[in-house]
Amino acid sequence: MIPLQHFLVLSGVLFSLGIYGVLARRHAVLILMSVELMLQAVNINMIAFAVYFDPEAFVGLIFAIFIITIAAAEVGLALAIVLRIFRNRATANVDEVNIMKW
Amino acid sequence: MELGMEQAWLLPAITGGTFAFLLLFGKYLPRGGDFLAVGAGVATFVVFLFILTDLLDVPRESLPIGKGWDWVSFEGLEIRLGFEVDEITIVMLAVVTFVGSLIVLYSTGYMRGDPRYGWFFTVLMLFITSMLTLVLADNLLLLYAAWEGVGICSFLLIGFWHERRSAAEAAKKAFITTRIGDVGLLIGIILFWRATGTFDISEIIEAAEHGEGLLGDGTYLTLATLLLFAGAAGKSAQFPLHVWLPDAMEGPTPVSALIHAATMVVAGVYLVSRMMPVFAAADPIALDVVTALGFITVFISAAIGLVQTDIKRVVAYSTINSLGLMFIALGSLSVTAAMLYLLTHGFFKALLFMASGSVIHATEEQEVSKLGGLIKKMPITGWTFAIGALAMAGLAPLSGYWAKDEILVALEHEQNIILLALASFSVFITAIYMGRIFYLAFLGEPRDHHVHDRAHESPPVMTMPLVVLTALTLVSGFIVFSGVGEALGFDGGFGEFVYFEEPEVFHFDWIIGIGSLIAVIAGLAAVPYFWGGTGERAHAVAQQFPWAYKLVKNKFYMDEIYQVFLDRVVFVLSGILAWFDRNVVNDTGVDGSAMITRLAGYRAKFVQTGQLPNYAFAIAFGVIMLAVIAFAVEF
Amino acid sequence: MTIEEVIFYVLATGAGLGGVGVVLSRNVVYSALALILSLMSVAGIFILLSAEFLALVQILVYGGAVTIIILFAMMLTRVRDMPRAMNGPQWPLAAAVASVFMAVSTIAAVSSQWPGDTENPTVIPLRTLGDSLFRQWSVPFEVASLVLVVALIGAIVLAGREEGE
Numbered sequence: 093m094i095p096l097q098h099f100l101v102l103s104g105v106l107f108s109l110g111i112y113g114v115l116a117r118r119h120a121v122l123i124l125m126s127v128e129l130m131l132q133a134v135n136i137n138m139i140a141f142a143v144y145f146d147p148e149a150f151v152g153l154i155f156a157i158f159i160i161t162i163a164a165a166e167v168g169l170a171l172a173i174v175l176r177i178f179r180n181r182a183t184a185n186v187d188e189v190n191i192m193k194w
Numbered sequence: 195m196e197l198g199m200e201q202a203w204l205l206p207a208i209t210g211g212t213f214a215f216l217l218l219f220g221k222y223l224p225r226g227g228d229f230l231a232v233g234a235g236v237a238t239f240v241v242f243l244f245i246l247t248d249l250l251d252v253p254r255e256s257l258p259i260g261k262g263w264d265w266v267s268f269e270g271l272e273i274r275l276g277f278e279v280d281e282i283t284i285v286m287l288a289v290v291t292f293v294g295s296l297i298v299l300y301s302t303g304y305m306r307g308d309p310r311y312g313w314f315f316t317v318l319m320l321f322i323t324s325m326l327t328l329v330l331a332d333n334l335l336l337l338y339a340a341w342e343g344v345g346i347c348s349f350l351l352i353g354f355w356h357e358r359r360s361a362a363e364a365a366k367k368a369f370i371t372t373r374i375g376d377v378g379l380l381i382g383i384i385l386f387w388r389a390t391g392t393f394d395i396s397e398i399i400e401a402a403e404h405g406e407g408l409l410g411d412g413t414y415l416t417l418a419t420l421l422l423f424a425g426a427a428g429k430s431a432q433f434p435l436h437v438w439l440p441d442a443m444e445g446p447t448p449v450s451a452l453i454h455a456a457t458m459v460v461a462g463v464y465l466v467s468r469m470m471p472v473f474a475a476a477d478p479i480a481l482d483v484v485t486a487l488g489f490i491t492v493f494i495s496a497a498i499g500l501v502q503t504d505i506k507r508v509v510a511y512s513t514i515n516s517l518g519l520m521f522i523a524l525g526s527l528s529v530t531a532a533m534l535y536l537l538t539h540g541f542f543k544a545l546l547f548m549a550s551g552s553v554i555h556a557t558e559e560q561e562v563s564k565l566g567g568l569i570k571k572m573p574i575t576g577w578t579f580a581i582g583a584l585a586m587a588g589l590a591p592l593s594g595y596w597a598k599d600e601i602l603v604a605l606e607h608e609q610n611i612i613l614l615a616l617a618s619f620s621v622f623i624t625a626i627y628m629g630r631i632f633y634l635a636f637l638g639e640p641r642d643h644h645v646h647d648r649a650h651e652s653p654p655v656m657t658m659p660l661v662v663l664t665a666l667t668l669v670s671g672f673i674v675f676s677g678v679g680e681a682l683g684f685d686g687g688f689g690e691f692v693y694f695e696e697p698e699v700f701h702f703d704w705i706i707g708i709g710s711l712i713a714v715i716a717g718l719a720a721v722p723y724f725w726g727g728t729g730e731r732a733h734a735v736a737q738q739f740p741w742a743y744k745l746v747k748n749k750f751y752m753d754e755i756y757q758v759f760l761d762r763v764v765f766v767l768s769g770i771l772a773w774f775d776r777n778v779v780n781d782t783g784v785d786g787s788a789m790i791t792r793l794a795g796y797r798a799k800f801v802q803t804g805q806l807p808n809y810a811f812a813i814a815f816g817v818i819m820l821a822v823i824a825f826a827v828e829f
Numbered sequence: 830m831t832i833e834e835v836i837f838y839v840l841a842t843g844a845g846l847g848g849v850g851v852v853l854s855r856n857v858v859y860s861a862l863a864l865i866l867s868l869m870s871v872a873g874i875f876i877l878l879s880a881e882f883l884a885l886v887q888i889l890v891y892g893g894a895v896t897i898i899i900l901f902a903m904m905l906t907r908v909r910d911m912p913r914a915m916n917g918p919q920w921p922l923a924a925a926v927a928s929v930f931m932a933v934s935t936i937a938a939v940s941s942q943w944p945g946d947t948e949n950p951t952v953i954p955l956r957t958l959g960d961s962l963f964r965q966w967s968v969p970f971e972v973a974s975l976v977l978v979v980a981l982i983g984a985i986v987l988a989g990r991e992e993g994e
Contacts (some may be wrong), residue, residue, distance in 0.1 A: 093831075093833060093948060093949055093950060094833055094834055094837050094877065095947050095948055096943060096947040096948075096950075097938050097939055097947065098837060098841070099874070099878070100934075100938035101934075101935050101938050101939070102841045102844065102845070102874070103934075104930075104931055104934030104935050104938060105845055105848070105931060105935075106844060106845070106848050106867075106871075107930070107934065108927040108928070108930050108931035108934070109845075109848035109849060109851070109852050109927070110848070110852075111814055111818075111923070111926060111927045111930060112852050112920075112923050112924055112926075112927035113851060113852035114810055114814070114923075115807060115810055115811050115814060115917075115919065115920070115922070115923030115926065115927070116807075116852070116916045116917060116919065116920035116923040116924070117852070117915065117916060117917065118807075118915060118916060118917045119857065119906075119915065120906075121857070121899060121902050121903055121906065122851075122857060122860060122915070124899065124902075125851050125860060125861065125864050125899060126851060126852055128864065128868075128891070128895065129848050129851055129852075129864070129867065132844075132867065132868065132871045135871070135875075135883075135887075136871060136874060136875075139875060139878050139880050139883060140878060140950075142880075142953070143878050143879060143880065143950040143951055143952075143953060144943075144945065144946065144947060144949075144950050144951075145943075145944065145945045147951035147953060149961075150953050150957075150958070150961070153880060153883065153953060153958060154961065154962060154966050156880075156883055157883065157886065157962065158969065158973055160883075160886055160887065160890055160891075161973045161974075161976070161977060162973070162976065163890075163895075164890050164894060164895060164977070165976055165977050165979075165980030165981070166980070167895050167898055167899070168898065168980055168981060168984040169980045169983055169984050169987070171898055171899070171901075171902040171984070171988075172983070172984035172985075172987035172988040173987055174902060174906060175902065175905055175906065175987070175988045176987050176988060178905070178906045184906040186805075186806040186807055186917075187805050187806070187807060187917050187918075189806065190803065190804035190805050190806075191804060192802075192804045192806070192809075193799075193802040193803060193804030807917050807919055808919065811919055811922060811923065811926070814923075814926050815926055818926055818929055818930045818933070821930065821933055821934075822929065822933055825933050825936070825937055828937075
């Protein structure tokens, strides 16, 4: 079978891509998509650990289910916020929304 | 529970509790709770009697006995808090509890109708608590705390009528002047602690006697001892720190009687007596300083007493005079003489103050130029004052005579004939001015008829303590005799009870005894001669030596000299310090650092770009650095 | 090389390429499509880990709902009108941080001493999973549903038109 490390490395790669996307992208929707990538990476980790190390309780598996649930809620809410910002300020570019300062 | 020396802590506990109660609830009590204060005073006296009985039962070698608790316990710093009793303490306790109780009682009459009647008793209780702690303390740190405690009470009570500017000024003067000595005392205590690592009085005495460690260094020991004496000199109004005591007469008369005659001002005498082995172990110069200052004080105060016209101030100068005598005794290593004088002085000086207080209460006048002939109007006050004055003058067989005699004998033993002659001469002057003040106030013709008509005898609550103190003034001197001491349950006379190194069995030196008696009688006889009639002979003497009269009348210009010193030196120095404080400490140090913070914040706020990606980057950077650190630690 | 390994590498390549497409594509619609590719590959990975239920949920929730919502959001925020510069000015920093993390996580995954058998995964039956989810985890499950409801109501309130708008 495939060793655990393969999944972990894949997860790390996806997570790094997500970090890059979150930090580099300007558009709020693209940032959200990068966040989804990061969540996928976490899910892979959770499930991999559950099936390799924790077959009795498989907490990781259960957590993955909840992560997907919460991610769905998050996407819905976040996109609503993006819409709201777009309607108020006519842009969805995060670097143009800069009122969070002195 | 058996009441005894181990329960000595009860004494300050009783008055301390009363103080706290009066402070919190005094204003809800009828009469400001004065009955509680009187009760507490009587209770301390009763406890004192139990302690005295207990003390007489145990062998002398086991003294001091007391009880202590751990106060501070650190590695390398162990301080115990303890109360203990020995024979010197017992004498002080006798004065504090007995005279204290009488004066609290007397105050209920004297202070009647004062708007701060209750507050007076509250502070009085705090004073007695501090004073009891001072005499019972078994370590110098607790003693110092109590020392400052009595100082604060003195400040509060001198300034009791602080609406009067002179009273407020006098309170400040007393506090600051004694503080000069107190700084010395504190430094002295620190020096002893540095040398021995303990504050315990017995251990310090032992270390000094054996010359252990730093105390083996004669200069160090002498310096520490002299600093200790500086505190004693300040508290006991010795030259050159005596200037506060006459001004302290601005306080209510019971305060003058209790604090500035019987108890607080003798704290210095007590301290030196307690530490006498240390003084003896130090270089002889320490005791010479004590003697010399004692003599200077005696003559200055006696000279000023001759020309003062305020009845209370004369008594105040006589107190300074007496304190000087006590230090002369201590300078001659005679704890016996000093403590005997302290005990009898506590009685007759309190009596003198309370009698003059009775006069002031009745006539609202304290200038003798407006008094005169009062003895017919106020017989009890007059006769008790007469006995007090004679005791102060040192007329046999009153208590003052025996105490003064002990001092003269000690001088003869330890010092030379010149000092003995000087001391005898001071006795002569004392007799003159004590006789003079009595003569002017109570005898002769009334000088001011309004005042004379107003005069009346004081209420029994005030005259009763006078009578009790008069009785003690008459008899307390006899305790020097072995027979009297044994009859009272002691081993022998006073000299066999309180002594330094060797018990002193009383023996009467006829030459000194008769000599001093002649000096006293001569002094008293001179009074009618000089001040009889309109007092023109005294005036003539003053006319003869105008510069001397002016010098004495102005108290040797001590206050003026201090004022010049203050204006020219202290205020200039403090001006410099104030400038330094304002410009360097405040403007540069405090405001400067505040400015730096503000400027830094003003610049640093631009770190907050408001750009969400920057914030996200900061978070990610932090998290990943943490991961890197964890990784580096792990592998 | 076993058949499983072949499948894994194919799926992993799909997921990675999809991820790269999401973060690097200059066209937002391509980004969205790359995201779908990535998500579906991850669903395949789940199946490889014998978590079929999770794979189904993944396809339903992400492949269906999330992607549709994202596309809708793009449409509503007129992404196409955006200026050409898709990346912010701090992208080099982002790249550096991401590379450091990738290096650290890879080295950590490979060189760690894992406390157990890293070769043979255990198959967790769907029945066992369901049993556990609805017995042992029933309360968190219900709470999660509550969170979903609240989030949806919140989203509606936020995105809905206000009066007078």
